[in-house]
Amino acid sequence: MERVRQHIRDFSHLVFPFNCYSCSQALDETEAHICSNCRERFPVTKYWEQKENTVEKLFWGKVPIKQAASFMFFIKDGMAQRLMHHLKYNGKTKVGEVLGQTFGQKLKGTSFAEAELIVPIPLHITRQKTRGYNQCDSIAAGMSQSLKTPYDANAVERIRANESQTKKGRYERHINVQELFKVVHPERIEGKHVLLIDDVVTTGSTLEACADALLQVPNTTVSVATIACPSPY
Ligand SMILES: [Zn+2]
Structure with a gap:
């Protein structure tokens, strides 16, 4: 029995x-x-309360974003790594939604909440078909619920799969990320403050390329928010 x-x-x-x-x-x-x-x-960074934080500095001298922040520190074998693994490789999109909602709550009342449109970093179509989903969409959906800000997962497309960047020099890396993204619906972006979302930020080069594409649309402002970033400790 x-x-x-x-x-x-x-x-x-x-x-x-x-x-x-x-x-x-x-x-x-x-x-x-x-x-x-x-x-x-949650190993929170509180970067959203901190001007000139470590994540924001990744973009200095590269792309003129308004501000940047991450929700949690990513530590090897830590909580953020476990949750990101479930989200990215096990299809647990609910994890992304919960983290997005919680991060959205933290951003209420800050200048991040002034964004008018949330845009998740798109995957290349081939990658998305293999994985079956874009892990950033659920994060954007969760943030959208807390912040009461609409999100748009189709305004931007990734036009090339990202090549491996590990063996490239700084200049080649820069060229490599150029024209990685295309704004396919500029009319949905124009004149708006966009909150660009990614799951994890490391070098910032992918976000930089996407922010660059968004900023080519007239009168746009871009803020960046990611769920995790490397721990400085
Ligand atoms: Zn638990």
């Missing part, structure tokens, strides 16, 4: 996400996807 119960439990765990995506502890009925204990311990 106990074995049967165990089988039922195992089966229901497959059907319903009863465990926290960060710590794997069982969730109670009031918790969704990430337990309240983990939510209280």
Whole structure:
């Protein structure tokens, strides 16, 4: 009998996400996807309260964005890495939505919340077909819910797959990211303050290329927000 119960439990765990995506502890009925204990311990950067923060500095001298911030620090084997892994490789788009919602709450009342349109960084069509989804879309959807700001996942397209950048020099890297994106619906962007979203920022070169494309549309302003960034510690 106990074995049967165990089988039922195992089966229901497959059907319903009863465990926290960060710590794997069982969730109670009031918790969704990430337990309240983990939510209280998000390794937040508070960069949205800090002018000239480390993420913003990545864009200095490259592209004139208004501001930039990340939600959490990415530490090896840490919470952000586990959650991003679920989102990116396991199809757990709910994780992106929860993180987007939570980050959106933090941004309320800041100049990031003044953005009029949220734009997730697009994947190249081939990559999106392989993965089945763009992990940034769910983040943008979550932020859109908290900030009550519309999001548009189709105004910009990635026209080339990003080549490996690890062995390239700084100049070649710069050339490589040029014309990576195309604004296919400039009329939806024109005159707007756009909040550009990515899951993780490292060198900032992909965001830089996308911001560059957006800023070629007349009278646009671009702010950048990502869920995770490397920890300086
Ligand atoms: Zn947890």
